[in-house]
Amino acid sequence: MPAAEGNGAGSLPGVPELPEVESVRRQLVPRLSGRRIVEVWWDPHPQARFHGVDRLRNRRIERVERRGKFLLCPLDPATEGHGEQLVLHLGMTGSLSVEPTSEAGADPDAGLTHVRARLDLDDGHTVRFRDPRRFGRLSVVAPDAYAEVVPTLAVLGPEPLSPGFTVAHLAEGLARSRSPVKARLLDQRLVAGVGNIYADEALWQARIHPGSRRVARPRAALLHAAIVEILTAAIEREGTTFRDYQMVNGSSGRYATFLAAYGQHGRPCRRCGTTLRRTVIAQRGTTYCPTCQRI
DNA sequence: CCGGGCCCCTGGATGC
């Protein structure tokens, strides 16, 4: 099939963004809350992005929280007085599973590929972090060390589904910059958790060209509403289906059939029928409607 | 301080 006809959502590669990470979080809550980690293994690969993981041994996971695309698990005892947390980012291809711990002496990852870390819990289950492309990160860090260990988390913008994400915040943030609006959405400082899929979707919904360098307040208000609406709908459907991402229980999300822009280049715009166009903005593939979304 | 651009990595798709 020529690229101009589009890939079709079913075969799209995809990356966990806020809705996908939130879905993972909700599935992890009953499995991890209150559990003590009794043993830890992690990939010794030199490019592996692990920090302080040895400090997980004999710690208890108090809760499973989320900020943007990061999963945060406060640990007990908290040590260092500032509340150390397990901070996990799935990167592009990271996924988690929770299954009964393998019997002693057996291959702990029999039949599984790309296992980068294992956490054995005190209830006889093992959490596995699998990540073919090794872009994921796993750190044990207190908030006052975010800047050194997970710099994006240190400067993360407001949660888009919290009261702190206001039209004024978005409008003023966009007004302070001449970068393409899509680049600002991908930059986690303005708003947390939006990635390539939902940036394209929100801009299509708000009828804003992804390359726009000036977004006045009325359109910022439309964009704000679109971000909130789309992320809420995606969470309700447990995110978007894609090939190499799996949630804890092995299922995948159901938002794919709702995608209006992302990965739909070559197909007609649902609003006006114009063929959706693909371009590159901020080094990311970008799909938009050249008729509905004007600079 | 900000932002553009490059880089990390590896499976899948594409090209010859």
Added chain:
DNA sequence: TGCATCCAGGGGCCCG
């Protein structure tokens, strides 16, 4: 058919 090359992309990092 098989090998080589290209491409995807979150975010860290460098540099202007």
